[in-house]
Amino acid sequence: MAAYLSRIHHISLHVSNAEKLANDLVSKFKFCLFATRQTDRSRQLAFRKAAAVFLVNERRQDSVNLDEEVPGNTSFPDQHLVQVGKCSTGKYLYDVCSHYPVDTVSNVCFEVEDVEKSFKDLRHIGCDFLVPPTIVEDEGGVVTYSVVKSIVGNVCHTLIDRSKYEGSFLPGFEVLENDSILEDKDRTCSISHFDHITYACPRKTTQQVMRWYEQLFGFRRFFIDSKEDVDEGYVINQDGIGLRLTAMEYWKCSELGIILPFVDKKEPDCKFVIAESLPKQGRNQVDTFLEQHGSPGIQHIGLYTKNILCTAQAMSEAGVQFFSPPPTYYTEVGKQQEIEEAGHNPQMLAQHGILLDTTLPLDSSLQKTTCDDIQYLLQVFTKPIFSEDTFFLELIERRGATGFGEGNIRALWLSVQAYMEKNKKHSHTAQV
Incomplete structure (x- = not known):
């Protein structure tokens, strides 16, 4: 292992229309816009919900043929120094400027202890x-970062050390609002952190x-x-x-002493999931992503919530559209009982298309299982948020439950497939 990661700092999105996505994140998904940065070539908007932070980057149309002035080879000096103010014309985005042809989620930023050592290793x-x-500083202190290209399509990872920075x-x-004000805002959507990235x-x-x-x-x-097979992974065929x-x-590393909000005071995990399609089963949403995105990449991000019913209801009322499983999901043999035994x-x-999946208790000899004994998860997918x-x-x-709703995969798969088939037919009709 060459680099020791502490936690996810933020996830970057590169879009053509930051205004639309900003409105959706605030009005529909109940994130708070808490920091902005304007450069001569781009605009950056930072949105937060507890420990989940999205950084939205909009590339200026009048500079589409210009590149950010960052080295394109490995002949780097040890450090670069960039001083920036509140409204900066600086070169750096804590990322790289993407000329990607479609909107994309392209950077997962990790905090590390030592950027220089990680870079060398x-x-x-x-x-x-x-x-x-690269060292960047303002009145709040100093931050060091670098950006490494991953093996997955256009995904990059910014490695950042903000241990010497006191700003928000x-x-x-x-910074538009401080953390204490943000915490007092809309509590109907109790999102606390990124649960997984697929x-x-x-x-x-x-x-x-x-x-x-x-x-x-x-x-x-x-x-x-x-x-699950060690080499094959979890396969549904x-x-x-x-x-x-x-x-x-x-x-x-346990010695880092990182503390982030979580229900049992344990540091929240953010797992990474790799999804690929299998041959001979027809076209599916993984193939659709690869075709429309143009390369491998981040397909979806799981947001952890302490109360999915309240969160989904608030988002739905605000205009978020969720995938709905087939109606028979809730009445199929065993599922209704499974839901009721979990106390739901x-x-x-x-009403909101929420699916439930239970994990069998470790001790199968238990004569009677109560709600408190059952381990389960609840989940629901939004429809695509880009065009x-x-x-x-x-x-x-x-x-x-620590998995990803293995018992729900078929229902989720069918609901997404139905949506995409419907979109395909509408698109074909419009062309005709």
């Missing part, structure tokens, strides 16, 4: 760096991606199911569903 084993270690976000950003990848690339993250960042395998899921998580009302879940059928969000509430 990663470069030594052949990593492709887009930005060398990053140098150069104008990559859509081409077939037979999972093992390569896994090895890259293991070697460079110390990621380790997370088994979605106890019967039936009833028109051809899907392979493989999960991994980054190892956090099937009709209440059905293409690429990126979407997931709400997830965990009650002891």
